[in-house]
Amino acid sequence: MESLDTLSGNYGEEGDRLLFKVLNNGDYLKDVPADLLAEKLSNKVTGQISKRGLRYDLTVPFARFLVMNRQHIKFPFKRSAIQPVWRADKPQRGRYQEFYQCDADVAGSDSLIYEAELICLYDVVFKELGLPVDIRWNNRKILSGIVETAGLEDHFNMITIIIDKLDKIGEEGVKRELIAKDFPADSVDRLLYLITLNELAQLESEMKSETGLSGISELKTVLSFLKNKKLANSLIFDPKLARGLSYYTGCIFEVVAKDANMGSIGGGGRYDNLTSVFGLNDVSGVGISFGVERIYDVMEEKSLFPDSFSRYKNLLIACIEDESFDYASELLFRIRDEKIPADIYPKTSKLQKQMSYANEAGYAYVAVIGGSEKNSSTVTLKDMDSGKQQTISYSEMVKIICKK
Amino acid sequence: MESLDTLSGNYGEEGDRLLFKVLNNGDYLKDVPADLLAEKLSNKVTGQISKRGLRYDLTVPFARFLVMNRQHIKFPFKRSAIQPVWRADKPQRGRYQEFYQCDADVAGSDSLIYEAELICLYDVVFKELGLPVDIRWNNRKILSGIVETAGLEDHFNMITIIIDKLDKIGEEGVKRELIAKDFPADSVDRLLYLITLNELAQLESEMKSETGLSGISELKTVLSFLKNKKLANSLIFDPKLARGLSYYTGCIFEVVAKDANMGSIGGGGRYDNLTSVFGLNDVSGVGISFGVERIYDVMEEKSLFPDSFSRYKNLLIACIEDESFDYASELLFRIRDEKIPADIYPKTSKLQKQMSYANEAGYAYVAVIGGSEKNSSTVTLKDMDSGKQQTISYSEMVKIICKK
Numbered sequence: 001m002e003s004l005d006t007l008s009g010n011y012g013e014e015g016d017r018l019l020f021k022v023l024n025n026g027d028y029l030k031d032v033p034a035d036l037l038a039e040k041l042s043n044k045v046t047g048q049i050s051k052r053g054l055r056y057d058l059t060v061p062f063a064r065f066l067v068m069n070r071q072h073i074k075f076p077f078k079r080s081a082i083q084p085v086w087r088a089d090k091p092q093r094g095r096y097q098e099f100y101q102c103d104a105d106v107a108g109s110d111s112l113i114y115e116a117e118l119i120c121l122y123d124v125v126f127k128e129l130g131l132p133v134d135i136r137w138n139n140r141k142i143l144s145g146i147v148e149t150a151g152l153e154d155h156f157n158m159i160t161i162i163i164d165k166l167d168k169i170g171e172e173g174v175k176r177e178l179i180a181k182d183f184p185a186d187s188v189d190r191l192l193y194l195i196t197l198n199e200l201a202q203l204e205s206e207m208k209s210e211t212g213l214s215g216i217s218e219l220k221t222v223l224s225f226l227k228n229k230k231l232a233n234s235l236i237f238d239p240k241l242a243r244g245l246s247y248y249t250g251c252i253f254e255v256v257a258k259d260a261n262m263g264s265i266g267g268g269g270r271y272d273n274l275t276s277v278f279g280l281n282d283v284s285g286v287g288i289s290f291g292v293e294r295i296y297d298v299m300e301e302k303s304l305f306p307d308s309f310s311r312y313k314n315l316l317i318a319c320i321e322d323e324s325f326d327y328a329s330e331l332l333f334r335i336r337d338e339k340i341p342a343d344i345y346p347k348t349s350k351l352q353k354q355m356s357y358a359n360e361a362g363y364a365y366v367a368v369i370g371g372s373e374k375n376s377s378t379v380t381l382k383d384m385d386s387g388k389q390q391t392i393s394y395s396e397m398v399k400i401i402c403k404k
Numbered sequence: 405m406e407s408l409d410t411l412s413g414n415y416g417e418e419g420d421r422l423l424f425k426v427l428n429n430g431d432y433l434k435d436v437p438a439d440l441l442a443e444k445l446s447n448k449v450t451g452q453i454s455k456r457g458l459r460y461d462l463t464v465p466f467a468r469f470l471v472m473n474r475q476h477i478k479f480p481f482k483r484s485a486i487q488p489v490w491r492a493d494k495p496q497r498g499r500y501q502e503f504y505q506c507d508a509d510v511a512g513s514d515s516l517i518y519e520a521e522l523i524c525l526y527d528v529v530f531k532e533l534g535l536p537v538d539i540r541w542n543n544r545k546i547l548s549g550i551v552e553t554a555g556l557e558d559h560f561n562m563i564t565i566i567i568d569k570l571d572k573i574g575e576e577g578v579k580r581e582l583i584a585k586d587f588p589a590d591s592v593d594r595l596l597y598l599i600t601l602n603e604l605a606q607l608e609s610e611m612k613s614e615t616g617l618s619g620i621s622e623l624k625t626v627l628s629f630l631k632n633k634k635l636a637n638s639l640i641f642d643p644k645l646a647r648g649l650s651y652y653t654g655c656i657f658e659v660v661a662k663d664a665n666m667g668s669i670g671g672g673g674r675y676d677n678l679t680s681v682f683g684l685n686d687v688s689g690v691g692i693s694f695g696v697e698r699i700y701d702v703m704e705e706k707s708l709f710p711d712s713f714s715r716y717k718n719l720l721i722a723c724i725e726d727e728s729f730d731y732a733s734e735l736l737f738r739i740r741d742e743k744i745p746a747d748i749y750p751k752t753s754k755l756q757k758q759m760s761y762a763n764e765a766g767y768a769y770v771a772v773i774g775g776s777e778k779n780s781s782t783v784t785l786k787d788m789d790s791g792k793q794q795t796i797s798y799s800e801m802v803k804i805i806c807k808k
Contacts, residue, residue, distance in 0.1 A: 001424075001458075001490070001502055020405075021427040023454050025492045029444040037441040040433040050427050054405075074765060076750055084488065086405070088429045098405055111750030113733055120737055225733040329517055329629040333524055346480055346515030361478060 002061055004053045010060045010277065012161075012246050018087045020097075021050040054086035058103040059247070059274065059287055066107055066285075067278040075108025075283070082292070094262050094294050103268075105287030107275075112218055115251045115270065116225035118288045119235060122255055122266060125290065127232035130304050132258045133265070134234045138241035139219055139251050140269070142203070145212010146239060150191035152183055157246070163195065164242040167263075195240045203239060218250060247271045253288055257298045265294045314401055315342040316363040318354035320370045327374040331367065331394065340401055358384060365401060406465050408457045414464045414681065416565075416650050422491045424501075425454040458490035462507040463651070463678065463691055470511055470689075471682040479512025479687070486696070498666050498698050507672075509691030511679075516622055519655045519674065520629035522692045523639060526659055526670060529694065531636035534708050536662045537669070538638045542645035543623055543655050544673070546607070549616010550643060554595035556587055561650070567599065568646040571667075599644045607643060622654060651675045657692055661702045669698045718805055719746040720767040722758035724774045731778040735771065735798065744805055762788060769805060 001022055008016055029037070032048040055061055058081050066073065082102045089095055104121055106114040119135060126133045143163070147156050162177050169177070171192060178188045197203040204216050219237065226235075243252045250270030257265055268288030275283040299305055315335065319328035325348055332344045343363075345354045351368060358366045368380040373391070381397050382389040392400075405426055412420055433441070436452040459465055462485050470477060486506045493499055508525055510518040523539060530537045547567075551560050566581045573581070575596060582592045601607040608620050623641065630639075647656045654674030661669055672692030679687040703709055719739065723732035729752055736748045747767075749758045755772065762770045772784040777795070785801050786793040796804075 020429070022458070023425040023427050023450065025421075025424070027444075027446045029441075029446040029449060032444070034442070034444075037433075037444070038438070040431075040436070040438075040441070042431045042433040045433060046427065054426070078747075109750040113729075113736075113748055113750050116733060117736075120740070224730050226737075227730060228734045229737045325517075326628050326631060329520060330632045332517075332521075333630075333633045336524070343482075344517055346513040346517050 001052045002055055002064065004047075004051055006064045006278070007053045007056060007060060010247060010274075011056055015056060018089055019056055020054040020086045020088055021046060022052040022054065024049055024051060055083065056087060057085055058083055058101050058289065059105070059271070062103070062105055062107070062287070063271075063274040063285070064278055066283060067275050067280045070280055073108070076111075076114075077107050078105070079107075080104045094297060096293055100292035102290040102292055103287055105285055107285035107287075108283050110270075110272070110284040112221045112251075113225055114286050115218075115222045116229075118253070118268065118286060119222070119226065119231070120229065122253070122288060123231045123233050123235075126255070129295070129299065131295070131299055131302070132233060134236050134256050134258060135231075136236050136238045136241050136254045136256065137219070137251060138238055139215035140243075140248050141211045141215025141218070141250065142207075142239055143215075143242060145207050145209035145215055146191065146194040146203075148209040149194060149207055149212060150187045152187050152191060155181070155183070159191070160242045163240060166240055197239060198237050200237055215250075222251065243267060243269055247274050249273065251286065257295075260298045260301065262294055262298050265291045265298060267291075313343065313361060313363045314340055315365045315367060316354070316358040316361070317342060317344040317367045317369060318351060318358065319345065319348050320351050320354075320368065321374075322348045324348075324369050324371055324374040328369040331369070331379065334394070335398065338398060340398065355382075364404060367397060405456045406459055406468065408451075408455055410468045410682070411457045411460060411464060414651060414678075415460055419460060422493055423460055424458040424490045424492055425450060426456040426458065428453055428455060459487065460491060461489055462487055462505050462693065463509070463675070466507070466509055466511070466691070467675075467678040467689070468682055470687060471679050471684045474684055477512070480515075480518075481511050482509070483511075484508045498701060500697055504696035506694040506696055507691055509689055511689035511691075512687050514674075514676070514688040516625045516655075517629055518690050519622075519626045520633075522657070522672065522690060523626070523630065523635070524633065526657070526692060527635045527637050527639075530659070533699070533703065535699070535703055535706070536637060538640050538660050538662060539635075540640050540642045540645050540658045540660065541623070541655060542642055543619035544652050545615045545619025545622070545654065546611075546643055547619075547646060549611050549613035549619055550595065550598040550607075552613040553598060553611055553616060554591045556591050556595060559585070559587070563595070564646045567644060570644055601643060602641050604641055619654075626655065647671060647673060651678050653677065655690065661699075664702045664705065666698055666702050669695045669702060671695075717747065717765060717767045718744055719769045719771060720758070720762040720765070721746065721748040721771045721773060722755065722762065723749065723752050724755050724758075724772065725778075726752045728752075728773050728775055728778040732773040735773070735783065738798070739802065742802060744802065759786075768808060771801060 004021060007019055028049045032045060036044050080103065082100060084098055085101050086098050089097060091097055104118065122135050143160065144156055147153055147159050152159055162174055166174055175188060175192060179185065194206060197206065200216055200219060204213065207213055207216065241252060241254055243254065248269040249272040252269035253267060254264045255266030266289060270284065270286040272284045274285060317328050317332050319325050328344055332342055335342045345357065355366060364384055366382045366384060368382065373379055378391050378393055379397050380389060380391045381400065408425060411423055432453045436449060440448050466483065484507065486504060488502055489505050490502050493501060495501055508522060526539050547564065548560055551557055551563050556563055566578055570578055579592060579596060583589065598610060601610065604620055604623060608617065611617055611620065645656060645658055647658065652673040653676040656673035657671060658668045659670030670693060674688065674690040676688045678689060721732050721736055723729050732748055736746055739746045749761065759770060768788055770786045770788060772786065777783055782795050782797055783801050784793060784795045785804065
């Protein structure tokens, strides 16, 4: 939860609409002006009956944290966090009302080395996950320079929002929306031409804006830091990339899984003024976010989780006589102490029933325990793959299981 | 978030009061009857403007999950989860409005082997954390048997709630509250005597209740499973242990850190009927919970976090000339690829400034990079502990850092 004062106003109008608000506790209606209630003015009543909301992302709460703890923080300050966030969106594939973000941020320095570090972080994480991605990037200053070069600089925010829809409505759709706003046709054409120039050098030669040129220079500096770094994934400059969130001011990132129909699975960028809203100036920050559920969904669709994840069930202990259950449970705790994943079938029952359970559940081994095993301090170990069965000592069992 | 239908009624009256409710989105007042608003009946309006609430614990949502997914679940079903929960309590030491629980549950079997497994889980976790604890346990049936033996069986729930206050108000306070309820003095005395009998055998000899005896028998069975298991922590039978939550029906657990003033840092028990509320009978379950923040707080107070946690900062790269910053950043990414934690000072600046930063931040080494290092492909490595400084090759640096 965060104070609604903290959350509101940082995510644009759309974002504010998507905030979940938490009802005040106790007799929350007591002090609400009667006329607001009589007229059922939901919008005006909200502020009276709800002072807290659920996090929309992890970045704004991070900025709030920085300001609250500025006395104790040594800048540049790096942090990572995994926490749930909430958006009152219509749920659909890849879009949840409650989901986890995993963020990494560096605050308190405008050094572009951190852009390079975060690109490497994206790269190594998706490399380790075995999920090839495109890391698309751009710079808000370049976008601003393009809009300026097209002669539309008075309408930057509106144009950003429209360009951000490119994926959804296509170039024709964007053009239609821009024309509908009464922008001159040649400006719109120029704009749509410039945002296709995904060679930095070519865009630089056509750029007629100081801001835009400084954005290009920032990307070049970041690239110079990465000069000898071999990335496993593609880093792709895309001047169309806008990122909806209004707090970005410099580089912006968006990660898309290759050959998957899932939208972005990560995003981020530099924000120069985020703590200013809370009264602390000059704390530039840059951060990236991983969309945990989307990454999970894509990895599951692509069967990227290692087999060992489902086959963590090494051993099932199957006890077939009540009198031996204490021996069986002793074995369970003993083998777990050796960090071997093991379960026990919870009740004494017919061997066949326990075997078919072990089979369905995917255990690699079953240790059958009856009176004779208890009396001789042995186990009858069955290899569920080969079907081979042998009566052996505890330590022989451990050796066999560890070998596999 | 959970539906309020799911949450309400499972945590007792007090629990319901402590639920955070989430305001419906959109024009939520539209269909609220005007008279409820006119009279400002907060209690009655809540159900009209809020259909969701924030999780109070992880157990009830788990029961809801079991019922929703019963077709796909193979019982016995084990799960663990770490998630935030919320309680509209007055915040104080060890009591947060938003905090994390870590739960382990087994559902779909009434086998007491799982009580033994969960005791071992508590034991191993606190052993690994280096935090000695008392694992107190009891059985709701024993508590019920004690109340019955004292002749007060018609008031079990009320008496449980009063006994649960023992820690807070002491024996005298509990006695006063019981007498105030007009229970006969000899029954109250008998009750207060029985709950001090923390030897199972002695309690058994005084127990005049079938239910109570079956509770004692359950504990003995669990102990038989643990017969040869060496626990690192104390497992302490405590017939006073009540656990406030109303859904427990069998064994109950509570974990308290030794020599710490923090209340319980874990709790759990068996619940026979939790899924019945949602229309699924005969799914007995047992689970335990770890209070993450309280454990963290106690460990911090006792300085139990390993030194290596604060000294993960191995190397700071300090660049003293702009022309060498690309070489410095190349080294950063190269050394990180070898899984050595390293940072770079974000800007070229005076060496003294960077050294004092490294010192304060606790880096073990500083690699100084200037023009001569770049030209000769070396680094000047300073050991911050010994003060020793030497100009060496990259691979020599890696060797030195890895040795420490």
